[in-house]
Amino acid sequence: MCAARAGGDSTITMQTVSFTLNGKPVAAMVGPVDSLRDVLREKLHVYSVKAGCGQGGCGSCTVLVSGDPIVSCLMPARVAEGLEIITLEGIGTPAQLHPLQQAFYDNFAAQCGFCTAGMITVAKALLDRNARRSWRRSPGTSAAARATCPSSALCRMRRPA
């Protein structure tokens, strides 16, 4: 931890946060209000994590934190210490797409592409938790639920009722 002057009389305390990013150990200096999204993009150069609304509403910055889908714009980077973070880059690669990525590609589901990483990340978490279920076969799933984007993203994707 270190203290650095940031203009005027205010002092900002910086600290090193270390975590696992897509299977590799990483570390970054972060301030007390730096979001995980901004650290991933600006310090670790992970650009699949999009800077959208910054308010937790669009889902385009979603990452997996120890398996849970989290909107990284609302997560302080300093609390990532010791956690496992997975972004789209950790789900598949251009040479070896994850089946979800392949399905998005095959079905032209990317739309404009801005929030696609968030949609795939949330879909992966959903499928990991419900490995034996499918949205279409689940008898308790209402038409309204099927029509709602799983990432709650700004999404125009609709499933057949």
Ligand code: FES
């Ligand atoms: S940028 Fe994080 S939810 Fe929109």
